[in-house]
Amino acid sequence: xxxxxxxxxxxxxxxxxxxxxxxxxxxxxxxxxxxxxxxxxxxxxxxxxxxxxxxxxxxxxxxxxxxxxxxxxxxxxxxxxxxxxxxxxxxxxxxxxxxxxxxxxxxxxxxxxxxxxxxxxxxxxxxxxxxxxxxxxxxxxxxxxxxxxxxxxxxxxxxxxxxxxxxxxxxxxxxxxxxxxxxxxxxxxxxxxxxxxxxxxxxxxxxxxxxxxxxxxxxxxxxxxxxxxxxxxxxxxxxxxxxxxxxxxxxxxxxxxxxxxxxxxxxxxxxxxxxxxxxxxxxxxxxxxxxxxxxxxxxxxxxxxxxxxxxxxxxxxxxx
Amino acid sequence: xxxxxxxxxxxxxxxxxxxxxxxxxxxxxxxxxxxxxxxxxxxxxxxxxxxxxxxxxxxxxxxxxxxxxxxxxxxxxxxxxxxxxxxxxxxxxxxxxxxxxxxxxxxxxxxxxxxxxxxxxxxxxxxxxxxxxxxxxxxxxxxxxxxxxxxxxxxxxxxxxxxxxxxxxxxxxxxxxxxxxxxxxxxxxxxxxxxxxxxxxxxxxxxxxxxxxxxxxxxxxxxxxxxxxxxxxxxxxxxxxxxxxxxxxxxxxxxxxxxxxxxxxxxxxxxxxxxxxxxxxxxxxxxxxxxxxxxxxxxxxxxxxxxxxx
Numbered sequence: 001x002x003x004x005x006x007x008x009x010x011x012x013x014x015x016x017x018x019x020x021x022x023x024x025x026x027x028x029x030x031x032x033x034x035x036x037x038x039x040x041x042x043x044x045x046x047x048x049x050x051x052x053x054x055x056x057x058x059x060x061x062x063x064x065x066x067x068x069x070x071x072x073x074x075x076x077x078x079x080x081x082x083x084x085x086x087x088x089x090x091x092x093x094x095x096x097x098x099x100x101x102x103x104x105x106x107x108x109x110x111x112x113x114x115x116x117x118x119x120x121x122x123x124x125x126x127x128x129x130x131x132x133x134x135x136x137x138x139x140x141x142x143x144x145x146x147x148x149x150x151x152x153x154x155x156x157x158x159x160x161x162x163x164x165x166x167x168x169x170x171x172x173x174x175x176x177x178x179x180x181x182x183x184x185x186x187x188x189x190x191x192x193x194x195x196x197x198x199x200x201x202x203x204x205x206x207x208x209x210x211x212x213x214x215x216x217x218x219x220x221x222x223x224x225x226x227x228x229x230x231x232x233x234x235x236x237x238x239x240x241x242x243x244x245x246x247x248x249x250x251x252x253x254x255x256x257x258x259x260x261x262x263x264x265x266x267x268x269x270x271x272x273x274x275x276x277x278x279x280x281x282x283x284x285x286x287x288x289x290x291x292x293x294x295x296x297x298x299x300x301x302x303x304x305x306x307x308x309x310x311x312x313x314x315x316x317x318x319x320x
Numbered sequence: 321x322x323x324x325x326x327x328x329x330x331x332x333x334x335x336x337x338x339x340x341x342x343x344x345x346x347x348x349x350x351x352x353x354x355x356x357x358x359x360x361x362x363x364x365x366x367x368x369x370x371x372x373x374x375x376x377x378x379x380x381x382x383x384x385x386x387x388x389x390x391x392x393x394x395x396x397x398x399x400x401x402x403x404x405x406x407x408x409x410x411x412x413x414x415x416x417x418x419x420x421x422x423x424x425x426x427x428x429x430x431x432x433x434x435x436x437x438x439x440x441x442x443x444x445x446x447x448x449x450x451x452x453x454x455x456x457x458x459x460x461x462x463x464x465x466x467x468x469x470x471x472x473x474x475x476x477x478x479x480x481x482x483x484x485x486x487x488x489x490x491x492x493x494x495x496x497x498x499x500x501x502x503x504x505x506x507x508x509x510x511x512x513x514x515x516x517x518x519x520x521x522x523x524x525x526x527x528x529x530x531x532x533x534x535x536x537x538x539x540x541x542x543x544x545x546x547x548x549x550x551x552x553x554x555x556x557x558x559x560x561x562x563x564x565x566x567x568x569x570x571x572x573x574x575x576x577x578x579x580x581x582x583x584x585x586x587x588x589x590x591x592x593x594x595x596x597x598x599x600x601x602x603x604x605x606x607x608x609x610x611x612x613x614x615x616x617x618x619x620x621x622x623x624x625x626x627x628x629x630x
Contacts, residue, residue, distance in 0.1 A: 009428055019415065109411045116400060116425070116428035118430070
């Protein structure tokens with residue numbers, strides 16, 4: 001098989017995926033979801049700006065706005081970011097993974113592809129790459145749109161910070177600011193967030209394909225995501241509970257009869273050690289949300305193991 | 321491993337093909353040879369193992385043992401370049417147009433991109449779907465889907481077509497169109513055709529060689545004419561008589577002869593290895609049996625099939 005042949009298969013798979021109604025609707029919704037938080041902020045800031053303009057002499061802004069603007073800003077941005085990237089997008093990725101692989105078993109269209117003069121690994125790999133392409137497009141669509149809106153609302157802003165200027169937060173990842181200023185300190189967090197999101201989505205895509213190949217069912221594939229979340233949350237919460245300060249304080253007392261007090265030091269060392277290895281599947285919702293090199297090693301392992309499993313099973317399976 | 325050879329006279333060679341499902345042996349040491357230019361009919365009752373055998377040959381399900389060579393090449397993913405196939409009802413991405421489905425199949429077939437449109441137009445025309453190619457497949461009838469399946473199988477100018485029950489679900493007109501298309505592909509396009517079916521009259525009208533399978537084993541194989549000739553040589557003669565009891569008594573008296581009786585039709589089918597219809601007529605006349613009609617019975621594929629799968 002030549003690289004050109006493989007590229008044509010990848011193109012065909014990508015076209016198939018992007019012509020699915022689920023993929024189109026998902027693309028639109030993922031952008032809207034990403035803009036929902038910043039959109040809320042726009043409303044908040046418009047209220048703030050309007051209120052600021054109409055302040056009477058000696059009146060405090062706090063008298064007009066019953067909430068703390070910056071806090072609300074951060075909160076809605078976080079909610080929007082996490083919901084889109086770690087709830088909505090994974091669900092879509094699993095659904096599309098299921099549709100692009102499992103539904104081909106149900107519809108028996110996979111047989112027609114297998115009958116062609118191509119090795120099976122190339123079929124699976126092209127589906128995986130098509131899924132990644134969809135993720136990149138979904139992320140870029142949001143980034144470009146939010147950056148565009150960022151340009152729109154910050155263009156020609158004065159040097160003094162205003163409510164309007166704060167609307168550059170529409171970019172979500174401070175994309176425009178980072179690009180314009182080109183300061184590494186500014187661009188780095190944005191890039192890390194983009195990188196983390198994409199790496200996590202690659203993990204989701206690989207898991208989705210593996211579950212789809214093994215179960216051959218779209219419903220089971222989506223259910224697989226629920227399992228991933230449950231396991232991840234259980235692990236995270238488990239580490240969290242054991243690692244809580246309260247547990248550190250009272251644990252040794254409550255378990256004094258069974259666990260020697262001096263053993264707790266090494267127990268907590270182990271908890272801290274293992275917690276660092278959690279993949280960032282539920283970043284921001286688990287107690288140990290800080291990204292660590294170890295968590296990326298785990299994520300890479302899960303990604304590769306999922307792909308290897310999918311390839312191994314697909315190579316050997318009977319196609320209906 | 322051997323490369324596909326253009327001059328290989330054997331289009332498909334299957335040796336000791338075996339596939340088990342647990343304790344059930346679906347295909348049992350199957351040997352088949354399909355020569356270039358054949359229309360080879362692969363026959364068998366329902367559940368005989370035809371589709372399983374074909375799936376094994378195509379590599380879409382695993383085989384437990386045996387070898388499959390397509391034009392001398394046993395590397396299936398490479399040998400499929402010379403191959404087009406339909407297994408049962410062809411499946412399509414129904415939300416896409418027929419043309420888009422075929423273009424995507426061109427991509428998988430490894431055809432150069434600048435040839436896709438011409439190739440799609442060629443096969444669309446070949447199966448008489450011109451004018452309907454831009455419609456989504458979900459609007460197609462079963463017959464149209466079958467023809468579109470053939471069109472897809474024809475992409476890239478295959479030299480061997482494997483068709484599994486291609487007339488399944490078609491009305492009589494559709495069956496005839498499909499039969500004519502298959503014949504035309506073999507005669508005009510010089511494509512070797514391997515077709516499975518249990519519609520024996522259909523097969524007899526188009527095939528030149530047959531293989532009959534039952535319980536996963538090959539029961540008979542050969543040129544259709546040879547098999548029919550061999551069956552005719554067994555010698556069955558149909559005799560009508562107004563006096564059926566006297567006819568029966570006379571046949572019973574002939575050494576080495578046996579008969580089957582059709583009471584409603586008022587005739588006997590007489591089987592005798594050493595007597596033709598002229599000789600039988602002479603014997604019956606000498607024994608004063610009134611004979612209203614006598615003629616040798618020509619064997620049909622159905623007779624061969626029933627004999628092989630008895």
